[in-house]
Amino acid sequence: MERSGAHEPVLPGAGEGAQAIHLRRWRSKVSVDWGEVYRSTFQELVRFLHRKVWDGERARDLAQEVFVRALRHDPDQPRAWVFKVAMNLARDEARTVLRRKRHLALLKSESEVGVKVATPEDELASQERWAQVRRALDAISDRDREVLLLWDAGLSYGEISEVMELSPGAVGTTLARARRRLVEAHGQMEQEHAAHS
Amino acid sequence: MRHIADGELHAYLDGALSHLPEGRGDEVRRHLEECSVCRERLRDEEELRAQARELLAGADLEEVPLPPFEELRARAAAAEDSQTPEGSPPRRRGPLLQFPLAWAATVVLALGVGWMGGELWRSGPRAIRAVPEMRFEDRRSEADLDSPLGVNVRDDVAGGSRTASDSPAETGADALSEGVAAELTGPVEGGPPEAEVNPTTPESAPAVVGGRGVAGEPSEEREKTAVQEVRALGARVGAVPPTPSAAVVSPDMPPGREAMEDEADALFSSLPASEETSMAVPGLDLLAVEWEEWTPGERALYIRQLLPMGDTLELRYLGLFMGSDPEAANTLLTQSRAPEEASEGPLSPKVMEASLPPGWNQVVMRWGRGWLVARAPLSVESLRGILRALH
Numbered sequence: 001m002e003r004s005g006a007h008e009p010v011l012p013g014a015g016e017g018a019q020a021i022h023l024r025r026w027r028s029k030v031s032v033d034w035g036e037v038y039r040s041t042f043q044e045l046v047r048f049l050h051r052k053v054w055d056g057e058r059a060r061d062l063a064q065e066v067f068v069r070a071l072r073h074d075p076d077q078p079r080a081w082v083f084k085v086a087m088n089l090a091r092d093e094a095r096t097v098l099r100r101k102r103h104l105a106l107l108k109s110e111s112e113v114g115v116k117v118a119t120p121e122d123e124l125a126s127q128e129r130w131a132q133v134r135r136a137l138d139a140i141s142d143r144d145r146e147v148l149l150l151w152d153a154g155l156s157y158g159e160i161s162e163v164m165e166l167s168p169g170a171v172g173t174t175l176a177r178a179r180r181r182l183v184e185a186h187g188q189m190e191q192e193h194a195a196h197s
Numbered sequence: 198m199r200h201i202a203d204g205e206l207h208a209y210l211d212g213a214l215s216h217l218p219e220g221r222g223d224e225v226r227r228h229l230e231e232c233s234v235c236r237e238r239l240r241d242e243e244e245l246r247a248q249a250r251e252l253l254a255g256a257d258l259e260e261v262p263l264p265p266f267e268e269l270r271a272r273a274a275a276a277e278d279s280q281t282p283e284g285s286p287p288r289r290r291g292p293l294l295q296f297p298l299a300w301a302a303t304v305v306l307a308l309g310v311g312w313m314g315g316e317l318w319r320s321g322p323r324a325i326r327a328v329p330e331m332r333f334e335d336r337r338s339e340a341d342l343d344s345p346l347g348v349n350v351r352d353d354v355a356g357g358s359r360t361a362s363d364s365p366a367e368t369g370a371d372a373l374s375e376g377v378a379a380e381l382t383g384p385v386e387g388g389p390p391e392a393e394v395n396p397t398t399p400e401s402a403p404a405v406v407g408g409r410g411v412a413g414e415p416s417e418e419r420e421k422t423a424v425q426e427v428r429a430l431g432a433r434v435g436a437v438p439p440t441p442s443a444a445v446v447s448p449d450m451p452p453g454r455e456a457m458e459d460e461a462d463a464l465f466s467s468l469p470a471s472e473e474t475s476m477a478v479p480g481l482d483l484l485a486v487e488w489e490e491w492t493p494g495e496r497a498l499y500i501r502q503l504l505p506m507g508d509t510l511e512l513r514y515l516g517l518f519m520g521s522d523p524e525a526a527n528t529l530l531t532q533s534r535a536p537e538e539a540s541e542g543p544l545s546p547k548v549m550e551a552s553l554p555p556g557w558n559q560v561v562m563r564w565g566r567g568w569l570v571a572r573a574p575l576s577v578e579s580l581r582g583i584l585r586a587l588h
Contacts, residue, residue, distance in 0.1 A: 043263070060264075071269060071274075088574075168216035169216060169218055169221075173202065175211070176207040183252065
């Protein structure tokens with residue numbers, strides 16, 4: 001198959017690429033008490049990550065990784081920064097997991113059988129509730145989910161606007177929509193669940 | 198006065214009226230006192246907000262124990278250490294670093310593969326030979342973190358060679374792959390403990406990797422040594438450590454898209470183009486190197502690298518063939534598709550473009566006889582800037 005010409009790299013020439021570089025003047029540093037930020041934010045960060053990756057252990061590892069990076073970079077707006085980085089790591093994680101799942105689906109043997117452990121009924125019901133919330137969260141858009149989780153983690157509108165790259169005035173609108181969609185998605189799950197049982 | 202928008206009602210409920218445009222917060226308060234319709238709506242929205250709060254609480258995780266802060270500090274400090282440029286003062290000893298350790302292993306393989314890939318493409322199809330198949334998923338979670346780096350890597354390569362038995366490469370334990378295996382296992386065997394890294398002489402690289410005595414050293418020292426060696430290897434294959442992160446990832450930068458673009462542009466303009474072909478962008482931390490195989494024979498080399506602000510750059514090399522059978526290679530190469538023709542394969546650039554996350558862009562370019570698909574949450578121009586650093 002001849003594929004020359006049409007798809008040669010479309011890269012900028014030396015002239016185009018040689019734009020002036022304006023490195024920002026660094027502001028004088030405000031000292032951040034990272035120990036305090038860590039103690040006050042770590043649990044919320046793990047919760048946030050858990051509801052993005054749905055794996056408690058992984059959420060904890062990722063939260064630690066976020067703080068290791070934060071300590072290295074020492075950003076001025078610590079909470080917005082750690083949640084922003086956590087959000088990006090979780091997105092990346094989700095893609096990796098998705099790829100693995102697809103890969104596994106290809107390799108999966110028919111003999112694989114899920115193991116169900118006998119559980120008391122109330123625990124089952126609680127698990128079912130939990131699963132419905134999870135499905136509802138998964139059903140709404142990434143953006144809706146993220147803004148909800150950031151709000152639930154206790155971030156201010158200012159911090160949410162930093163993380164989500166929204167204007168501060170748009171946070172309320174985004175949150176209002178996301179809350180409605182979550183509640184609606186959950187209502188729909190419940191209806192479907194009731195119809196099946 | 199106009200009624201209050203839903204978003205403004207929620208800002209009111211969240212105590213965030215100060216974030217509305219100037220003066221609007223006061224208007225909202227006054228309006229709520231006067232307008233019964235909006236007060237009714239406020240009650241509805243309050244109910245909605247409470248429901249959302251309750252649902253989110255229902256998906257809660259039990260509290261996890263707080264790992265000691267000092268442990269993280271030590272990890273951060275040690276990660277800084279591992280990025281110390283060549284020629285800097287002797288490295289301090291630090292605790293065993295899980296992430297840097299895993300990353301180091303990744304970097305060795307990434308650059309090794311990058312180099313081999315470059316060799317393959319430069320040499321043409323006749324030179325295509327067996328390369329150990331590497332099942333190299335995210336090392337951060339799966340590495341045996343207690344093992345010394347050398348052992349990890351060696352196990353990987355050895356295991357990979359065994360698992361390659363279903364490919365045409367089965368009998369192809371040839372000079373190239375053996376050479377790479379020797380490089381990777383070098384540290385375990387030990388070598389001249391004081392062998393110095395010289396990034397400017399490519400021929401010295403195997404000795405470099407095999408050098409820096411390891412046996413008998415504490416594992417943390419061994420691991421950091423490995424990181425330094427990886428960086429030296431990077432220099433050899435055309436990557437450009439030391440990392441520019443200190444200058445480019447501004448600690449003061451608010452995590453905004455525009456700022457990130459600026460920083461990324463500055464970073465990539467400052468990256469020297471490597472003289473040798475490299476498959477990973479010089480100067481950016483490597484996060485993962487994986488083979489993605491979606492259907493038999495259709496495989497991509499996937500490289501993930503760290504951008505400023507924790508975002509990632511994804512590079513996928515499609516149409517690579519790693520095997521010893523020239524016939525099979527030619528067949529596969531001619532079967533690989535051009536982007537606009539590649540509509541059916543799960544690894545096609547077109548399909549990948551359809552799955553781009555919001556805010557991400559994709560650039561496709563020729564790479565040897567295959568394709569490079571680069572994706573990142575950056576503008577197309579910035580992405581192209583990155584790719585310039587590969588050549």
